[in-house]
Amino acid sequence: MNQETRLQALSSFLKSKRAKIMPEAAGFPAGSRRRTPGLRREEVAQLAGVSPTWYTWLEQGRDIKVSGSVLDCVATALQLNDDERKYLYALALGSGPSAAPTDEKHSEITPSLNRILQELRFCPTIISDRRCQIVGWNQAAAHVFMDFEQIPAEQRNMIRLLFTRKEFRRLAGNWEHFVGGYLAIFRAYYGQYVQDEWYERFVEEMKGNHPEFQYLWEQSQVSSAPDVLLEFRHAKVGKMLFHLTSFQVQGNTDLRCSVYTPAPESSTELKLGRLLERQD
Template identity: 65%
Template sequence: MKEKTRLEALSAFLKAKRAEIKPESMGLPSVSRRRTPGLRREEVAQLAGISTTWYTWLEQGRDIKVSSTVLDCISTALQLNNDEKDYLYDLAFETKTKNKTEIADVKNDQSELSPSLKRILAELTYCPTIITDRHCHIVGWNPAAASVFLDFEQIPSQQRNLIRLLFDRKEFKSLAVNWEQFVKGFLAIFRTYYGHYLGDEWYNQFIKGMSNSYSEFQDLWQESQVSKAPKMIIEFRHAKAGKMLFNLTSLQVQGDMDLRCSIYTPVEETDTENKLKRLMNRVSVEN
């Protein structure tokens, strides 16, 4: 990531997190004439125990040195969770940028899954599962995922980016009852990659292209949500199977390729698994 871009990302993240906090939740008076939502810069500085000028410079994206101790204080003041704190560290430390640049330059050919991952996909018969790489390109899926979402085999491999498909394909938009919540979970994961691989210019080009093509992406991306493994219950309204409820679990695959499994487990005490079985049988007959 270029230095200017890194500092701009750091600035946007701090502003977004500051805007989320209600002053009264921090024991501060709620002033009716606040021009912007959330805390003021001087209030963050006060809570973090640092100078207002210094925090202002940091939030403005100025190239200043920062210590772990100060970042810890800012993280506490902004009520950051562990994933958000890691993201802040990735953006703030220039030394990490250099290290991650080296990682990002490693050849990233992940088109062929290992036999063990293929076995896992096959064994998760009635749990739709998608495997993605650090760019959120889909590199593996099982028949259950193809039945519930779409047949990824029909999409050229270079176009199988999960983030783009979420915004581009009507199948995804009509499937999820709460499409915005559904997308936010994957954008939160995507942002962790963005912060982790600071030297990979692909991310900046992709984000710029998505922002220009989809106004909804730009709005949701600016919320700056961060999560390595969000867990949520997703309600689908499938055109052929009807209402289906899944628990979404995102697991990072240990190894050199930095892959991730997104597993949709049918919610117990619902008819989701039976509906999925009927849907898969129907798809099998049609094919």
């Protein structure tokens, strides 16, 4: 992304995180004259040990000099987790890989990974690249979500599908929560590959085509490995509960494995078994 876009993203991120911190949680009185939620800029500056003017400029997205040590203080003041810290540093410093390969060689599924994918018979599993392009899935995923084989390869982007396919909206009990998990992963990549202009083009495309995207994007968290509980309402078997666990595949590829594990003490695995039996 270009410098202007990067600094705008930094500004939005800082404002969002500041607004989510309750004053009393940071050691300040709640007060009755606060016009906006969260901390004031000067309070963040005080916690970070920087001047209010400098922090204001940082939050406004001005092109100012920053150092890692000062960003550490800002990250601590805003109570950022590890993924959010990395995101802050990438946006503020403009550092990161320019364009990691996304060709077939770096998106291919090895025989061992394919074996793992198929062995997860009762866990719908999706393999995607750093742009959330789906490159592999198992039969359980095809039965719970959709038959990805029927979608042209170039259109198998998970973020885009979440907003364009009615199947996902009908499936998710809380569609926004479902989308939020993937946007958290996508935002982590967005910060990691801050110099790759593809992300800026994709985000602008989604904002232009899907009004809901902009709101959810601005509200999204930053997480390379969200662990969330999702409720699906499958047309054939009814309510299903899954824990989403997402992790990066080891090796020199930039692939991610998203596993939907049936929630314990639910009938989800039994229902999934019935879905699979119908296709055998």
